Amino acid sequence: MKTLKGLLLPVLLLVLWEISFRVSGIQSDSIAAPSQIAVAFWTALADGTIVRRTGETLRAAMTGLAIGGGSGLVLSIIIGLVPPIARLLQFSFEVLRPVPAVALIPVAILVLGFGYGMEIALVAFATFWPVLIYGHAAIVNIEPQLLDVSRVLRLNPFSRITKVVLPATMPRYFVAFRLAVAVALIVAITVEIAANPIGIGYELMQASQSLRPALMFAMVLWIGIVGWTLNAVLLFAQRRLFGPAAMSLAVRT
Amino acid sequence: MSASRIMWTAGSVGVTALLVLGWQIIANYGGIPQVFLPGPDRAWSALVDGFANGDLAELSLATIERMIYGWVLASIVGIVLGALIGSSRIAREYVAPMLEMVRPIPVSAFMPVVIAFLGLTGAMVTIVIAIGSIWPVLLATVQGVSSVEPRLMEVARSLRMGRLETLWKIALPSSQPDILAGMRIGLTVSLILAVIGEMLTSENGLGWHVLMAARSFRSADLFAGVILLGLIGLVSNVILQEIERYMLRWRRR
Numbered sequence: 001m002k003t004l005k006g007l008l009l010p011v012l013l014l015v016l017w018e019i020s021f022r023v024s025g026i027q028s029d030s031i032a033a034p035s036q037i038a039v040a041f042w043t044a045l046a047d048g049t050i051v052r053r054t055g056e057t058l059r060a061a062m063t064g065l066a067i068g069g070g071s072g073l074v075l076s077i078i079i080g081l082v083p084p085i086a087r088l089l090q091f092s093f094e095v096l097r098p099v100p101a102v103a104l105i106p107v108a109i110l111v112l113g114f115g116y117g118m119e120i121a122l123v124a125f126a127t128f129w130p131v132l133i134y135g136h137a138a139i140v141n142i143e144p145q146l147l148d149v150s151r152v153l154r155l156n157p158f159s160r161i162t163k164v165v166l167p168a169t170m171p172r173y174f175v176a177f178r179l180a181v182a183v184a185l186i187v188a189i190t191v192e193i194a195a196n197p198i199g200i201g202y203e204l205m206q207a208s209q210s211l212r213p214a215l216m217f218a219m220v221l222w223i224g225i226v227g228w229t230l231n232a233v234l235l236f237a238q239r240r241l242f243g244p245a246a247m248s249l250a251v252r253t
Numbered sequence: 254m255s256a257s258r259i260m261w262t263a264g265s266v267g268v269t270a271l272l273v274l275g276w277q278i279i280a281n282y283g284g285i286p287q288v289f290l291p292g293p294d295r296a297w298s299a300l301v302d303g304f305a306n307g308d309l310a311e312l313s314l315a316t317i318e319r320m321i322y323g324w325v326l327a328s329i330v331g332i333v334l335g336a337l338i339g340s341s342r343i344a345r346e347y348v349a350p351m352l353e354m355v356r357p358i359p360v361s362a363f364m365p366v367v368i369a370f371l372g373l374t375g376a377m378v379t380i381v382i383a384i385g386s387i388w389p390v391l392l393a394t395v396q397g398v399s400s401v402e403p404r405l406m407e408v409a410r411s412l413r414m415g416r417l418e419t420l421w422k423i424a425l426p427s428s429q430p431d432i433l434a435g436m437r438i439g440l441t442v443s444l445i446l447a448v449i450g451e452m453l454t455s456e457n458g459l460g461w462h463v464l465m466a467a468r469s470f471r472s473a474d475l476f477a478g479v480i481l482l483g484l485i486g487l488v489s490n491v492i493l494q495e496i497e498r499y500m501l502r503w504r505r506r
Contacts, residue, residue: 006350030369091265092272098486100445103460103479105452106467110475111289182357190361194449201362208365216369220362227357 032214040214041221049203050222057199057226060116061188064123069180071124072131073173077161080139093132101126101187105195115198119191126187127180134176138169171242178234185227200226291473296480299473309462313481316447316458319375320489323382324443328436331387332425335394339428340420345399352392360385360442361449368453378450385446386439393435397428430501437493444486459485 014034020026021033032040044050079086101122108118142165150164166173192201200223207216273293279285280292287295303309338344338352364381371377401424409419425432451460463478 002346003350005346009347010351010354087261088265088268091262092269095269095483095487098490099479099483100441100448100486102445102448102452103463103482106463106475107479110467110470110472186359186361189359190445190449193361193364194452204362205365208369211369213369216365220358220366223362224355224358227359228354231357 028213029211030213032217036214037217037221040212041218044215044218044222050200053198053200053203054222054226057185057188057192057201060119060199061123061184063116064120064188065127065180065184067120068124068127068184069131069177072128072180073135076132076135076139077165080136081157081161081165086136097129102190102194105191109195114196119188119196119198122191123184123187127184130179130183131173131176134179135169135173138172138176139165141172142168171238174238174242178231178238181230181234182227185230189223288470288472291476295473296476299477300480303474303477309477309481312457312459312462312478313485315456316444316451316460316482317485319378319382319447319450319456319458320440320443320485323379323446324386324436324440326379326383327385327387327439327443328390330383331390331435331439332394332432335391335432336398336420336425338391339395339398340416340424345395349395352395356388356392360388360446364446364449364453373454375454375456378447378454378456381450382443382446386443389435389438389442390432391435393431394428397431398424401427430497430504433493433497433500437490437497440489440493441486444482444489448482 018034041050079089104122104125105118108121112118112121146164146168150160155163188199189201189204192199193205196202200219204216204219204223207213207219277292277294280287280290280295283290291299300309338348360381363384364377367377367381367384371380398420405423405427406419409423414422447458448460448463450456451458452464455461459478459482463475463482466472466475466478
């Protein structure tokens with residue numbers, strides 16, 4: 001019932017949109033009827049455009065996430081376990097973090113040229129921060145007694161990290177990872193729209209520039225589906241891996 | 254501030270100074286062509302020159318003005334719509350799910366759509382900024398208004414307040430923390446969209462300036478622009494944090 005109520009308005013709007021197109025017979029360079037969008041979507045899916053473009057975007061986004069998120073993870077463990085380093089780096093972090101990743105697009109073009117390299121670098125820069133900051137918060141919030149135990153057991157630093165710190169902080173790191181996945185996708189698509197000639201974002205921009213509104217709306221729809229699916233899969237994984245208790249870990253942005 | 258805190262702050266600023274020094278050394282002796290990596294000295298003199306002849310001040314103001322227009326528009330519409338949706342059970346059930354459906358689409362994906370309607374113009378950029386930064390404000394307001402402490406609502410009912418009066422005197426003040434947090438995220442989004450919009454449309458502003466600097470290999474100007482954009486991000490965030498602190502001073506325990 002709740003889902004039905006939620007679907008009513010979007011379905012109603014779609015029907016009105018379609019009817020107004022059929023009745024008025026508009027031919028437009030900026031907007032298309034839902035039926036035309038559906039056809040364009042199906043064509044792009046059938047001829048492989050969507051699969052190829054999505055592959056390009058995901059490849060850049062995930063490689064960048066692996067580099068940026070990976071460095072954020074390592075650095076967050078270091079500064080989490082050695083507080084003086086965290087305090088010494090604090091000012092540098094506060095100065096660097098507000099730089100919008102998109103402001104670095106020209107720098108990336110200048111140094112790396114167009115293609116995967118610059119997109120990966122920008123995604124890495126953008127995903128580094130959430131993992132670093134949420135990871136650091138996770139480690140600072142570890143139950144102190146756990147760290148006492150590892151000290152009493154005289155664990156060496158390596159087994160202290162693998163046996164105590166990582167298991168204790170896993171749920172929070174997963175939340176950081178989920179946020180970073182969303183950031184990676186957003187930055188990748190934004191970079192493609194603004195400059196880089198690969199991926200879904202470029203296809204969308206091309207459709208807009210070549211006055212094919214049906215394809216353009218189909219790509220916007222597809223971008224929504226990709227983002228929604230990624231988030232749903234990660235939420236499902238989070239519930240399965242860490243149980244319902246982990247779901248209340250708020251992601252503050 | 255205690256003496257040790259001052260020492261730590263000084264230390265962490267010192268580390269940043271060391272990083273800048275390292276940047277200078279790499280730029281001077283690292284064998285990287287100056288076209289790719291200007292030293293901080295050259296970026297600084299580009300900043301000073303740019304402000305001395307007034308160019309950079311004018312470009313920064315153009316970008317900030319664009320940001321503020323879009324963001325203020327988004328905040329007003331977002332709060333009003335959010336309050337209407339959040340305060341009515343029917344609207345929450347029928348409208349909120351649709352908002353959640355649109356939310357996972359990265360805001361930059363709306364840019365090609367708005368371009369199809371308005372072309373590569375300044376108005377397009379302002380509209381995209383408004384569309385993009387409305388989401389955090391709108392969703393935060395819905396969240397805040399719909400989760401008012403039940404006892405406060407009982408007070409409103411026993412005082413026989415009407416719906417608008419309840420909204421104005423009870424619901425909106427008590428959702429201030431949510432709304433202000435949403436507005437802060439909205440301002441970050443508006444900077445990002447202003448930069449991309451200027452890059453695509455060649456409208457006057459810092460985003461356009463950094464792209465032009467990169468295209469003509471003026472790397473010192475490019476870095477000066479990136480530093481300014483980072484500074485705008487940093488300062489706008491700090492200002493809003495201070496406003497939040499001032500307006501929420503009643504909340505401190």
